[in-house]
Amino acid sequence: MxxxxxxxxxxxxxxxxxxxxxxxxxxxxxxxxPKSQAVTRTKKPSSGIQKLVEQINRLQVERGSLQEQLLTTQLNLEQAKLDAAGGQKFLQEKQQDQEKKQHQAEKDKLFCLSVLQGC
Structure with missing residues (x-):
């Protein structure tokens, strides 16, 4: 040539x-x-690249959504733990109050019996 x-x-x-x-x-x-040949030759690689870019964008959006869901789930779990701890503390306090009332009732009963015996 x-x-x-x-x-x-x-x-x-x-x-x-x-x-x-x-x-x-x-x-x-x-x-x-013919233009179709030239377009076909240049379009295939760019359309493949474009598809990859679109797929990457979709995956990034999906990843962001999944990260948001994970953070929300973790937040809900922490809140549930706090609620459970608060509920457990409430039940313990309620039980202690009940035991105090029962103990006081026994003391009152003994006092009344001693007063009645002294009469």
Whole structure:
């Protein structure tokens, strides 16, 4: 191939340019390549890249949503632990109050019996 990027096609001395212009000879006339071929060649890689970019974006959105759900679940778990601890403390206090009342009732009963016996 000559250094100027052209090559003799052998038909009537016509020269065809060999470059990214994508040309070809039809009836000794240099014609550009159909646009659909050029678009197809450049579109496939970019559409593949575009699909990957879209997939990455979807995964990032999904990841953010999952992280938000995880944080919400952790927050709810901590709140449930606090509520359970508070509930347990409440029950313990209630039980202690009940025991105090029962003990006081026994003391009052003994006092009344001692007063009645003294009469």
């Amino acid at each position: 000559p250094q100027n990027g052209r090559e003799n096609t052998g038909s009537g001395g016509q020269w065809q340019r060999r470059s990214s212009a994508r040309c070809f000879l039809v009836d000794d006339v240099l014609q550009p390549a």
